[in-house]
Amino acid sequence: MIREQKFGFNEISFVCQNIILLMVVLLRKPHQGIDPSLPHQLVALVAFCSGALLIGQPATHHPFLTSISSLIIVCANVFGIMTLLNLGRSFGVLIAIREVKTGGLYSLIRHPMYGTDILLRLGFIISHFNALTAMIFVASTSCYVYRAILEEKFLSHNPAYRQYMAKVSYRFIPGIF
Numbered sequence: 001m002i003r004e005q006k007f008g009f010n011e012i013s014f015v016c017q018n019i020i021l022l023m024v025v026l027l028r029k030p031h032q033g034i035d036p037s038l039p040h041q042l043v044a045l046v047a048f049c050s051g052a053l054l055i056g057q058p059a060t061h062h063p064f065l066t067s068i069s070s071l072i073i074v075c076a077n078v079f080g081i082m083t084l085l086n087l088g089r090s091f092g093v094l095i096a097i098r099e100v101k102t103g104g105l106y107s108l109i110r111h112p113m114y115g116t117d118i119l120l121r122l123g124f125i126i127s128h129f130n131a132l133t134a135m136i137f138v139a140s141t142s143c144y145v146y147r148a149i150l151e152e153k154f155l156s157h158n159p160a161y162r163q164y165m166a167k168v169s170y171r172f173i174p175g176i177f
Contacts, residue, residue: 010070013077020084024091031096035154044095047114047147050140051121057128065127072123079105080116087113095151100160102167108174110152110165114144115172148172 035041059066084091086104091113105112118141125133148171155161171177 008070010073010077013074013081017077017080017084020081021091024084024088025093027089028091029089029098031092031098033097033157035095035150037150040150040154041094043143043150044093044147047117047140047143048093050136050143051117051124053136053140054121054124054128054133057130057133059128062127065129069123069127072126073120076116076120076123079112080120083112083116095147095154097155097158097161100155100158100164102164107168109170109172110168111144111148111171114148118144118172145171 083105086106087101090098090101092098109115121137121140125137152161152165152171156165
């Protein structure tokens, strides 16, 4: 029996975000400095790639959870697109300084790209919940939080980034964290 695949808002928003991501990566500016610590860069890579560990997990097939999951995923992808467009050629996978961005979502929180990745993973595990996806989510989120701390430590050598940190108090959630 062949199972019919559906291409809905989740998939469309995901494809759009990844097309923009590919363009940004191919056209990005060279970095002005890069964190020389291999362990720090490994944390950054694990955070970035951790979503791939969720591929192939069985869905729960609960209609309400699937709807909530879809809504969260689409929102995460839209915020991700907004953040990528805001970052433009300053996007990077590794911990490096390119240009301090302070507009758009970056005027509210310091790490909207990581926040959208965490939100995307949350949306996915809601409709694919099991012990493994929960562990992957906790590990992935921990890596993103640790990456943000490591990145801020590295970027705080830049006076413009120190000013930005003084102006924008929250890493991931405005008014909370």
